[in-house]
Amino acid sequence: MARNTQVTADTAAPPVTSILARFVSSHPSRGWSDAVEREAHRTFYNWLGCAIGAAHHEAADAALSAVQLLEPAPQASVLGRRDKVDMGSAALVNGITSHTFDFDDTHLKTIIHPAGPVASAILALGERNGSSGRDLLDALVLGIDVACRIGNVMYPDHYDRGWHITGSTGMLGAAAGCARLLRLDEQQTAMALGIAASQPVGLREQFGTMTKPFHPGGAARAGLMSALLASKGFTASPRALEAPRGFVQVASDKRAWHEVTDELGQRFEISFNTYKPFACGIVIHPSIDACVQLKDKGVTPDQVERIELRVHSLVLELTGKKAPKDGLEAKFSVYHGCALGLMYGHAGEEEFSDAVVRDPRVIELRDKVRATVDDSIDEAAVHVAAVLKDGRRIEVQVEHAIGSMNNPLSNAQLEAKFHALVHPVLGQAKASEITHACWDLAALPDLRSLTALCRP
């Protein structure tokens, strides 16, 4: 049986596993600009609010119930709950909750939600080991750099073929962050990345189910365990990322290796991180923003004959659910998003409740939305026209939705988002205390004082 074993193997790839291992193990603490340091704080804070906010979601309950079958040692906190579990399980559950509302951060160049896998892993490990806030921030910046740079190498091909890139690069970011936090040397860090390379977690087919948020959680756990294994001498290929049968070539036909090395240590991918104002898939945001603007122009639901959207094909591919059955599915419905924008002027987690999704007034408005594919429009943009019953046509073009790189949330807006998520779980006093601790994270001597605040 003769057969073609791999037509597109690239045998001349640079040693990116080693390059990243050296970078992660040797880059100086806080070796970046104030802007990068600020974004690290914002990334962590936004992630923490999302994780606490979903602490009692049914996905969290189910995951925690399964984990408790292992009778885990109380090493690390399940954020927003009284439970403590082993650090691997904490990484898993906090990774799940942080992504459950689809309200977390986005590295727009790759659609990676980088904090989920990385922060979930390093906070669990750091709490267990009593690490400092400074060490956590270093691990966060470096871990996210690794995940997003590998994402840059493979995006869009890797994503297009069906990988949920958050979990299929996140295990590398989590491994890198945990290796840094454990102060592994270059060699052991390469092994941690290598072990993690065998464990991508995530398929796009899972969108709309609990397994979507499982992906960053599973990647967090896999990366953490990879670093622990490496710290005990477990071995992997030192070319696990770049070899012809290594992760990148197995999982992507695009292999832009230069993305690993371009300005490494000078440009940090966390600089390009963004935070969602709306609790749903990022590609819906321009449409919601546009419908909020229609509302601001005085358009009301009862005036509307129909809403016409022109969007990139990816928007409908990812979020084309016309009749979502529940809140989870509604996060992947651009039609529902438009209805929320026009009806409420915002789209937080409450607006993705099953009750709102099944509200006849929302359904009526949702059914008036027509979407047309136009690939001359950017994925992050939208053209919306409201055709009114009186014959008027009111148009809105959104090039940079609120929350995007060009129109980012302010710290005050992030705080408002955090408080809305955390109040129902921990109350206002703790939400404020956590907020202060997070903005001052670089000076925190021991992460356990922070995680203690995250318990009811």
Added chain:
Amino acid sequence: MARNTQVTADTAAPPVTSILARFVSSHPSRGWSDAVEREAHRTFYNWLGCAIGAAHHEAADAALSAVQLLEPAPQASVLGRRDKVDMGSAALVNGITSHTFDFDDTHLKTIIHPAGPVASAILALGERNGSSGRDLLDALVLGIDVACRIGNVMYPDHYDRGWHITGSTGMLGAAAGCARLLRLDEQQTAMALGIAASQPVGLREQFGTMTKPFHPGGAARAGLMSALLASKGFTASPRALEAPRGFVQVASDKRAWHEVTDELGQRFEISFNTYKPFACGIVIHPSIDACVQLKDKGVTPDQVERIELRVHSLVLELTGKKAPKDGLEAKFSVYHGCALGLMYGHAGEEEFSDAVVRDPRVIELRDKVRATVDDSIDEAAVHVAAVLKDGRRIEVQVEHAIGSMNNPLSNAQLEAKFHALVHPVLGQAKASEITHACWDLAALPDLRSLTALCRP
């Protein structure tokens, strides 16, 4: 940005996730022939010997040290050691040890080593829950059927692109087996398969490192956790295997869906399982067998000028290491295998020790082996010629190596292999007791009496 999102999507795939879930949850206990039942016993017994045999390998020490950082509850046994750990970690570590010597079973149609992921998961769960031997055997047959049928769907393309198929189908077999053992219904079984589908574990680049045996261990753990999550109501796509963005289409261009349904419930893939006589990569076995035959014909190392091999290209691709540095690498050296066959007449784990690999007499003989690719020869065959210093040329053609489907190990040979592996770890008395328990597994009321025998 216009782009091709997936050229080869198959939107008409049959609902194989549901089909397999129904099969696993509803097929009658012991609903197969005596021959299948016999192979289930042989598969389990062979796997157990491999796992116990490697209990003190440095890979086991490293993995267990890492796992112990989680302070695991003593739920399930690390086979061949005194340690007990949580059932997820037991699945991981036993999966690692069972594959560490590369001495375990092989489903030759796909080169899947199916017991590693499946048996490691179901024994850990079954020990924890006090399941019977009968229930374990049912879970083993059905779990292996799921993993190998999905392997048949994707092989060879999936393997050729670089996936270590044992771990990238094994999570499905482990999930299926654990779902069966937990008596999950069809719906929950589909969710278990769906959650597992997002967690393939394994890259061929890792061959020759500890991460190779990590793959079945990681897949065992992932499958077990997927079943536990499903049992608590965690959800996944009910089309996670077959959808355009589901596992099979993401990970393979070959999608022979009929392999799932052909004679489902009548033909069992465990029937095609084989057991290795030699402690190394399966594609080397014909070459070792041929060199053993040369020895039997009276050829001695000092007579040899050179050994000429003609093999399929895959043999050199997988096992072309000319100068292996240590025992692990030697398992991927057809050159080393030939030297062992001619020098010792066998090639057990001892012959892959670092000492033997560095023995100057072995190196001298290894260096006399020349390999030529000939893709008209089957992957499972070899042509070997010994060219002697006196000018004679002695040829051996092996079509069906010992241990292959057409030339299987007898139960007595399996026992000899088991005892050689287990004596150094547990002694002869326990090895004999375990042997009796395994041949009588269908009648065992509680697996804990078996796992107790596997502790020193």
